[in-house]
Amino acid sequence: MLLIRCPYCEKDLPEVEFRHAGEAHLVRPSNITEISDEEFEAYFFLRQNPKGIVFERWRHVHGCGRFFNAARDTVSDKFLTTYKAGEPKPALGESA
Amino acid sequence: MADQIALRRTALDGRSVKRPWVSVTPAAPASRLVLRVPAENVAAVSAALGTELPTKVRTSATSGTRSVLCIGPDEWLVIDADGVDLAGALKGVEAFHSAVDVSHRNVGIIVSGEGAEATISAGCPQDLYLPEFPVGTCCRTILGKSEIVLLRTGEREFRVECWRSFSDYVFTFLEEASRDPLI
């Protein structure tokens, strides 16, 4: 069971309090009714799913309830950092 | 007929566990409010409620019969055993907030005694060691397979809140966990 740092509670807390919520930094187009099928496909269906560092959303669902973002290494399963929803993608230093 | 008053029938009526090292008992019925307030309106809501909302997540403020638990960055659970109309107190507040009565949604359970921490640690993965989880600390978390809200009310006492239909599970879990005499 992982420990995940909730950026709102500012504490490392057990994984069972959290729920994974897919890739991060995907923005719902404000003109969603006008986008083409290809653009909709890219927004809704296509995901990176790389081996290595991913930016993903989590929710502290059995805690403070907030959605937040995390950078995680899918090879080591280590969280590099977590940050609040709406904040920009962090630059990952050597620690990454 | 319209003047008949229906009887309140609480979910854990009559249940109680007493052991030399820990007791598990239902809390008295209480008024409860879920408050959602953006940071800029906390002062206005605090004033109307007559209780200062603590603004650090995982902390609480208790005075008299009332406890205010900061569960999330803009979320509070107010519990008042006095049966007061909490929502009514906020009726006049113009500043944007949400006050929702959940008096009957939750059930409170008091876990008390030398073995209280150990009993809850049977199903709660957070570190409840006193220096890490001092009196007044509160959080939404997990007990076994149920979500709970946990408030440390004393060095050897916790209040466990869960949703009504989970209360049988949560109480039974605590009852079972309390059998272990190891502190």
Next chain:
Amino acid sequence: MTAPFRIAGKGRLGSAAVARFTFDGKSYAGLQGDTLASALLANGVHLVGRSFKYHRPRGFLSAGVEEPNALVGIERDAARKTPNIRATVQELYDGLQAVSQNRWPSLSFDIGAVNNLGSPFFSAGFYYKTFMWPKAAWKHLYEPFIRSAAGLGVAPDKADPDHYAARYEHCDVLVIGGGVAGLAAALSAAETGARVIIVDEQATVGGTLKAETGTKIDGKDGWAWAQDVANRLAAMDNVRVLTRTTAFGYHAQNMVALVERVTEHLPGPLPELPRERLWQVRAKQVVLATGSIERHMVFPDNDRPGIMLASAGRTYLNHYGVAVGRNVGIYTSNDSAYYAAVDLKKAGVNVAAIIDVRDNPQSAIIDEARSLGITIKTGHVVAGSTGRLRITGMIVKPKAGGPTQTIGVDALLTSAGWTPSVHMFSQSRGKLAYDEATQRFLPGTYVQACASVGACNGTDDLAAVLAEASSAGLSAARAAGVEGGAAAATPQASASESWTGGMLGVPQGVEDKKAFVDFQNDVTAKDIAQAVREGMHSIEHVKRFTTNGMATDQGKTSNMHGLAIAAELLGKPLPQVGLTTFRQPYTPVTFGAIAGHARGKLFDPTRRTAMHSWAEEHGAVFEDVGQWKRAWYFPKAGEDMHAAVNRECQTVRKTAGIFDASTLGKIEVVGPDAAAFMELLYTNPWQKLEPGRCRYGIMLREDGFIYDDGVVGRLSQDRFHVTTTTGGAARVLHHMEDYLQTEFPHLNVYLTSISEQWAVIAVQGPKSRDIIAPLVEGIDISDEAMPHMSVREGKICGVPTRLFRMSFTGERGFEINVPADYGRAVWEAVWAEGQKHGACAYGTETMHVLRAEKGYIIVGQDTDGTVTPDDAALSWAVGKAKKDFVGIRGMKRPDLVRPGRKQLVGLKTKNPSIVLEEGAQIVADPNQPVPMKMVGHVTSAYWSANCGHSIALALVEGGRDRIGQTLYVPMPDKTIEVEVTGTIFFDEKGERLNG
């Protein structure tokens, strides 16, 4: 009464009380503090089991957890029968009853031993090759045979009467292993004030000090020092000492799983205590002090009872005061076995000879053995053994070849050196490094916050172990952020034992007949050679082909030998052949410990409504809906389900019915932007819905498919009372929070779950208003003041209510929401009023039938995640003028708007009494060849007493264009003719809503 092999004055059990026990029904006496193994050995019993595959007689190999042979059943009572207990670990208690396994009819005469004679056919890969053909024989012949022949021990067939405790624990430093290294590390960590947990799998700490006699620390005998340290630690507030506790799983971020055996060593039962306790420890730092395990020598017939590890022979002698024989042989490739020889000799046991494969070994302990007059044959090997149920002799010959000689022995102690116990380190995902000089894998690269100390780290010298461990304990405390305390003085080695040597694989000059590598899975050196010959070049393949190391002992004694044999045959350096994965658990763990409290009532929460007890008292039959128990139907005396449901359905439409709808999800949406938020999350328009009115809402996912539905009431300009499906309650709130927090955070609105705040009593039917009228206060419930689809706040029975005028039956109906603790009282009041009008209580089955008669869908039954509002004939609920809502773009994808999609329609069977099966497939032409083209499937099907015929809903390709057509539902025994209809079967005009 002294057991024949107990040596007076030897061992540490002293004048312990006698513990009586039985083995296979025969009574014996042992001492408190014995293991079952030491007690049996004290009585001269070596034969304790039959091997897994060949049913060969087996005795004890070891004195610890690595034991592959001596697996027994412990039987306390009819329900408490535990198979596969290692006799070398089981502590003796008075009244213990043990039985041997894998033998029939008896241990000394076992019919299954015929496998041994047929063993050429049971070679490696036998199962893979033999049972391939004919195919049908697998199911009917081979599998039943293998299943009955396979497996060790017998599982109890009664429910486990014991209970098991669980504990999440957190600490600064977790020390795994209570030998010299672990104790020294724990002591130095503890003296800083850090939260320390030290665990040891044995009854007492001490580790290999149990076997030793020559170790002194801080001037004290090693064993006494260890007990002193443990007592000091146990007295400290910041330390938890857990003995009889095995660390069996090392997970991410220093989460280590421990199992503590609380009552296994006690006569019982002790209902007040848990049998075992599962600890899930989160440690800031872990110190691994897991020691090392001795390997056996590989030679033909090396598995006879009486052939044991040298360290085991020494442990039995020096700790338990038990001689493993009267005339003991020693076969070794390293010095440590000489200590056993010397100790035995000094205790008065004859040592027949020491056979050492090394040509010219030199050390003080060898000199001492020689000076005691023990025969030492260097450069020799043991090429076999004699005996049947017990060794009678060892067959010795020069390594370089030459005549064999049989030396009579009644026990043979062997040692091929020591394997560092790196299981936990490997489980932590650390990478091992091979040390060529000492032929062992040692911790290399760490990936978690842990350190290895002592024998598991390849540190052999006692003083070095103490220094390394003390330093690691302090460093761990500091790394965990503990600033306080002073560095403890490092314990000093006053005297120690040391040894060198050891080997892997089969010594030269030895034939590889049945030279066992893995005792528990009966894998021989020859099997490994065969695997290599047949093309298995990776150790992972060799392992699976031969099953070497795959038994419950996890290859503790066998892995390194197997690897070395494969490497030699492949002509590759050993590390290149690889090392198999060390898997959890380190030693077997009971299901009881893993399940913990999660059994019976606590397996999963069972959710009940506030009115549940009333339904129970009134004979309801319940169904599971997720975690909820819902009243399914209320049979009267003599009624079956069919009759009860028919009566309930007709009563609701004739007078009224009362239904517990409390499980529906409910969400309070509050804020000035509440309507704007609802506009975005539901397809319907909400801005113009007046306070006090309700609307049926549909929620889509972004892909345009129906996600949930429910009636929404607007309580005021800025407050909505949203209902969701029972199953959708949690995920709908999650979905709404997701959009609110991350896509529409500019909206001033908050969401609160009120599912359990309100108990919901649905009163449906022509008499519904009459029933509730006397109870309601402050609300005008006339049709004019409170039309269909409206909501009012007021009082009922003197308590607050949110009263909805709505219907899921097509009848005039109300849903009374009251605070949950009042639910039962209000229900009873409504019931009493209902009785005056002939109303009934009805359950979920009637609810389903009534809604289907009206063509109301159930999301998740009539939809499956690929159904659009148009497919479900719900286009009317999609706001045509809306600029945005979740799913608005997805709905317009080409595949979602193409003609010919499956659409929801009704089906009427041509024979009105046939009720279709839900899920049944539908075809247009019943005479087409198989596989037929399926044009749809049945989603809901019921007998409708109100209609007098069966009804069904179905998703059918181009369904609405097929209304009036005949389709076919092929079933195994017949083909059912159906007519496609609209979805409404009853009161098509909807007049009864106000009737």
